[in-house]
Amino acid sequence: MKHRKKLPNGWFVVGLSVDLSNGQVSNATIQETELVIWRDHKGIAHAWYNRCPHRGTRLSLGFVRGDRLACLYHGFQFMGDGRCIYTPAMPSFVPPKSIAATIFQCFESRGFIWVGNKDMEPDNISDLMADDSNLSSRLLPIRSLFIQRSSSSVIDRLPSIPFPPSKLLETSDVNCLRVEKACEVHGTFVWESRGRSIKASYQTNELKPGIFNVTCQYEDKIDILMVTVQPINSERTGVHLILIPELKSTEPNSLRLSYAKWSRIFRQRIENFKEKVQPS
Incomplete structure (x- = not known):
């Protein structure tokens, strides 16, 4: 070899x-x-x-x-x-x-x-x-994931998987969450948990090759999920996640744990994503 x-x-x-x-x-x-x-x-x-x-x-x-x-x-x-x-x-x-x-x-x-x-x-x-001291104080490392898909597949599927607003996860368990697509045309999602609901819209921007900012806009706030893609081989990819919430979290360890739990859903949805079959 x-x-x-x-x-x-x-x-x-x-x-x-x-x-x-x-x-x-x-x-x-x-x-x-x-x-x-x-x-x-x-x-x-x-x-x-x-x-x-x-x-x-x-x-x-x-x-x-x-x-x-x-x-x-x-x-x-x-x-x-x-x-x-x-x-x-x-x-x-x-x-x-x-x-x-x-x-x-x-x-x-x-x-x-x-x-x-x-x-x-x-x-x-x-x-x-x-160096941005204001930004650095809000950085919340989530975790690194290893996904059984090529890096191009991960990048293609990234915009279709929204992440929960930090305001919702500050006070709730990610296991209680469910997401419903409220408006497919405008990319609006409704996150519901324990009688609360938050509408959020998303935008994915590629800053550099393999480096993405996914913004979650809700109410008057914007959370940013930084996603970096590590191409390991043709069938395996590393994905590294860092959250930049609108406001510095008062419970960063708890919030990080909640997003780490959500990241398992993120990985499953990428690995199980089914391509749409175009009609012949």
Whole structure:
């Protein structure tokens, strides 16, 4: 099997910042290119090709030692720039520059972990990297989902699945919710729970390839669901969700849990979506 060491052109989200703790090692795949995603003990996230340059062991099986990532097989330790600086079997040995991990650019913004090829320019997503303290205070990471559909199928189906207004979920359980389409032409939905009903309309905007803002407008408020699509292979896709409610939640953990429950419905509807058959 041929291993791919280069990503497609563009920037990709591989997870939520909140899900990668200091000293944690994880993995991700983008169009069959395997990555190791890890955070050092200074809090800096890194993305590398998921193979040790020594014997090809997956680096995601390794562990973090301070600001280094250690391979599980022979214990080779690599700095954040990919250089191997320590080999346990030969402590005095100075590893040559050729023993280095293949690294990718990695940065964090808007609650997401972004990766791209080493030669990628950040200009095309510079607006997403801008620091907005007001926005950051309202960001509510929901979860990452892995869906058994291609990324193009997920993107095609995304506009057909509305999300509940945050006002409704602040005080109710998502299991009590049901949605009815009130006006198909104008995309208005009625959310009902425990005798309450809220009318909401939706709009889906693609900010950059694979990066979407879905707005939910209701009463005098607007909630935004940021959806990023991670193409894993031709049959599997990662979807990462962050909510930006109109107002900062007073119960963020409870609200996050409610949306996490709703996200299971989101995944089911995408996976079970039936294409309309055109009459012959």
